[in-house]
Amino acid sequence: MIKVSHINKSFGKIHAVNDISFEIAKGEVVGLLGPNGAGKTTTMRLITGYLSADSGEIKIEGIPVDEDHIEARKKIGYLPENAPLYHEMETVEFIKYIGKLRSIEQQFLSSRIDEVIETCGLANVAGRMIGELSKGYRQRVGLAAAMIHKPQILILDEPTSGLDPNQIFEIRELIKNIGRERTVMLSTHIMQEAEATCGRVLIINSGELAAQGTISEILKRGKSKIEYTVSIRAKREDIENALQNLIGFHLSSWINDSSEARQRFALATDDGSERSEEIFSWAVKQGFTLSELTHNTLSLEEVFRELTQG
Amino acid sequence: MKNTISNTFGITKKEYLSYFSSPIAYIYITTFLVAVNWIFFRSFFLVGQADMRQFFGIAPWIFLFFIPAVSMGKWSEEKKQGTLEILFTLPIVDRTIVIAKFLASLALVITAILLTFPIAATVSIVGDPDWGQIVAGYFGMTMLGAAYLSVGLAISASTKNQIVAFILTVAANFLILVLGTPLILGGRGGLVMSAISYLSFIPHYDSIARGVIDISDIVYYCSVIAFFLFINLKILDRKART
Numbered sequence: 001m002i003k004v005s006h007i008n009k010s011f012g013k014i015h016a017v018n019d020i021s022f023e024i025a026k027g028e029v030v031g032l033l034g035p036n037g038a039g040k041t042t043t044m045r046l047i048t049g050y051l052s053a054d055s056g057e058i059k060i061e062g063i064p065v066d067e068d069h070i071e072a073r074k075k076i077g078y079l080p081e082n083a084p085l086y087h088e089m090e091t092v093e094f095i096k097y098i099g100k101l102r103s104i105e106q107q108f109l110s111s112r113i114d115e116v117i118e119t120c121g122l123a124n125v126a127g128r129m130i131g132e133l134s135k136g137y138r139q140r141v142g143l144a145a146a147m148i149h150k151p152q153i154l155i156l157d158e159p160t161s162g163l164d165p166n167q168i169f170e171i172r173e174l175i176k177n178i179g180r181e182r183t184v185m186l187s188t189h190i191m192q193e194a195e196a197t198c199g200r201v202l203i204i205n206s207g208e209l210a211a212q213g214t215i216s217e218i219l220k221r222g223k224s225k226i227e228y229t230v231s232i233r234a235k236r237e238d239i240e241n242a243l244q245n246l247i248g249f250h251l252s253s254w255i256n257d258s259s260e261a262r263q264r265f266a267l268a269t270d271d272g273s274e275r276s277e278e279i280f281s282w283a284v285k286q287g288f289t290l291s292e293l294t295h296n297t298l299s300l301e302e303v304f305r306e307l308t309q310g
Numbered sequence: 311m312k313n314t315i316s317n318t319f320g321i322t323k324k325e326y327l328s329y330f331s332s333p334i335a336y337i338y339i340t341t342f343l344v345a346v347n348w349i350f351f352r353s354f355f356l357v358g359q360a361d362m363r364q365f366f367g368i369a370p371w372i373f374l375f376f377i378p379a380v381s382m383g384k385w386s387e388e389k390k391q392g393t394l395e396i397l398f399t400l401p402i403v404d405r406t407i408v409i410a411k412f413l414a415s416l417a418l419v420i421t422a423i424l425l426t427f428p429i430a431a432t433v434s435i436v437g438d439p440d441w442g443q444i445v446a447g448y449f450g451m452t453m454l455g456a457a458y459l460s461v462g463l464a465i466s467a468s469t470k471n472q473i474v475a476f477i478l479t480v481a482a483n484f485l486i487l488v489l490g491t492p493l494i495l496g497g498r499g500g501l502v503m504s505a506i507s508y509l510s511f512i513p514h515y516d517s518i519a520r521g522v523i524d525i526s527d528i529v530y531y532c533s534v535i536a537f538f539l540f541i542n543l544k545i546l547d548r549k550a551r552t
Contacts, residue, residue, distance in 0.1 A: 011552050048399045052548045069548075073401040080399075084392030088331040089324075100320050101400050103313050145396075 001026045001153060001183045002047060007056030009042055016042040018207040019056075026152070029179035031198035032187040035308055039207040040187040041081055044157050047185070048078045060153065074102075077151035081158050083142030087131030091122060094130060095145050102149040116144040120174065136167030143174065154178060156186040160193060172197050191301040205308040221303055226274060227252060231264045231292035232283065239263055242286040248275065262291060317402050318410045325384070325414030339422045342376045350429055360437020365429055366447040366519040370487060370511065373451075373458055376422070378479035380415050381462025382472040385546070390470045398546075408543050412456075412463060412535075419455040423448060443521035450518030453531040454511055458483050460538035467545040487511050 002024040009017040017039045024030050032040050045051040047058055049069035058065040060072040086094060092113060099109050117123055120140040125133055130141060139159060146154060159175065160168045175197050178184060188194055194201050195215055203211040203218070211218055232239055236258045243251060248270050255264040269275055276295060283290045329335035349372070350365045357364070388394040397407055433439045462479040469475050489510035507513055511534075514527040544550070 045395070050395055050399050050548070051551055070401045070403060073399055076399070078395075078399045080392060080395040082392060084396060086328070086393060087391070088328055097320070097324055098396075098400070101317055101402060103317075103401070 001028075001061060002185065003057075003059040004043075004047065005057050007043075007046055007053040007058060009046060009051060009053050016207050017046065017053075020204065020207070020209045021056075022202055022209065022212055024183060024185060026183055027179075027181075028200060029175070029184045029186070029198050031194035031201040032185060032204065033191070033194050033201050033304065034187075034189065034204040034210075036189055038204045038308070040189075040204060041157055042207075043204065044078075044155050044185070044187060048076055048155055049073050074149070075151060075153055077146035077149065077154045079139075079142045079146045079154075079156045079159060082162070083135075083139045085130045085138055085141060085145075087129070089130055091128055091130055091133070091141055092117070092126050094141065095148055098145040099148045104149060112148055112150075116147050119147065119177075120144040121170070134167075136163050136170070139163065139167075139171060140174070143171075147178070151182070153183045153185070156184065158187055158189075160188070160190070168193075191304055203304060203307055210307045218303055221307070226269050227296040228267045228276060228279060229255065229264065229292060229294045229296055230267055230279060230283075230290065231262055232288045233262045233291060234288055236263050239265070239288075242282075242288070245286070246279070246282045248278070264292070266296070314403075314406055318406050318413070321402075321407060321410035322413045322417070325411055326417045329380075329414075329418050335418065338376065338379050338418075339425060342372065342422050343425055345372055345376075346426055347429065351432075354432075360433050360439050362429065362433055362439065362444050362447055363519070365426070366451065369451050369519075370454060370515060373455055374480060374483055374487065377419065377455055377458040377483070378462050378476045380418055381459050381466050381479060382475040383466065384411050384415055384463055385467040385542075386469050386472045386475045389467075390472075394546075398548075398551075404543055404546060404548075408463075408539055408546070412460065412539060412542075415459050415463065416452075416456050419459065420452060423451055423455070440521065446521045446523050447519045449523065450515050453518065453528070454515050457511060457531050457534045457538075460535040460542070461486070464538045464542040464545060467542050483511075 004023070005021045006019050007017055007021070008015070008019060020039075020043060032043065034040050042051065046053050047060070047065065049065045049072055052066055052069075060075050063072045063075070065072040089097065095113055095116060096109065099112060104112055117126060120143050122137070122140055122144055125137050125141075130138060133141065143156070143159070146156075156175070160171050163171065172193065175184060175186065179197070186193075186197070198215070200214050201212065201218060202209060211221060236254070240251075243249075246267075249267050250270060252266045252268045255266060256262075267279065274295075276293060279293060280290065346365065346368070349368050350362075353364060385394070388397065398404065430439075430444055433444075458479075461482050462475070465478045465482060466472070466475040469478075487510065489506055489512075491510075491512060508530075514530045517524060518527055
């Protein structure tokens, strides 16, 4: 559906996108993750043909964007960052304007407008000026306009930034629904968003692709740091002594105060393998009663931080 | 082809109507009309000649401030609001959008010019003017306005700030305008001087306003407009965008 190979883009001395390659298959919902300024927007602008790459090639359903950006743009619906819209236009009038410029036949246009108004929940703002709408509604108007020509591919640049929690939830639900029948690529710097909506993520950092894969694949990259949280009702010194006998583990931190009756602490395996049984049998051998033994997987957020820093 | 025409028409219509969605267009046009009427009628009854030569004489100077106000926000606002990204990710070639914006702003200028008809009406009531000259004058004014606009639109495309666009457009048009005046020419003749004066708006405007529609003047205006629209297109080129 989307095939990006070795694209580069510089603005003066800034290398915004550096040799990025990836593919997105039909029907996927893919998240483009990265810190602010990583090159997410530039990558999306290259795919939509707003910018042209210095080198490399982007194909949309086999159409090379650089050579035939008009044909490629027909396949794509695009919601730019912050949903820029003509504030002096009325909501439906704007969607109609975009629909006409997308060459939708007059006889289908009004039914298409009704459909996107329904999908994006815009019925109660029809008739109002875009400039008067809240940010959440503007985001939806932008989405409705991006979907007016039934594109197979939707590209959404930070669709939930600047929205309140309720609006974020609504937009995510909307994206999930859309994602059932279309290919969606969305960018975000919020991990929970990617976890909530995307089947696969691409992590980019300083213009380079740092990692890609399904959420669980990305999580596995953090495996080197398997940790267990353990609680034992015993004195801290006793536990410290007993830990000498636990081979292949090291204490990473104490979680609570040393004076408390029940001590909580985090244990990490030296080699990154999963060995919770050993902690259990160690505790039994030492005469401790385990009141807690939890496996701490790294959250996507932590993996992200690991991949994008240092 | 059919799509190109309907897209051009669609964008032109939206761009023209958007002038009237805020009070700005009304303020522009009113200010323009007050200025031309006041300057014209101040001396009209004193001079006692039933022609519009005075009116066409001051038009280039009034346009110097009126036209930049029409063109200043056309691209700079799109850049500032980010809507340029919507426009340039539609399946429409850049050329169509540039031409449509030009036509829309020209339509507003023509609207303003047409609203000066009370001047022509007054002249014809009090005397028996030369209608050929008046029609030619209006035609020259439209051409001049279109040329100013093409300069203003190219400048608007190069900035996000419409006030900057306004000031630079006044300056640029003033420069092209005075190229042909004795102030710059210094009264000297010669090939270089006549070449410079050829580039100016003034000699081409004056001859049309006198009622002489010469094909070379029309060619001059069309070339100026085409040149600046081309510059406009280049400024907005995909490779130049950031």
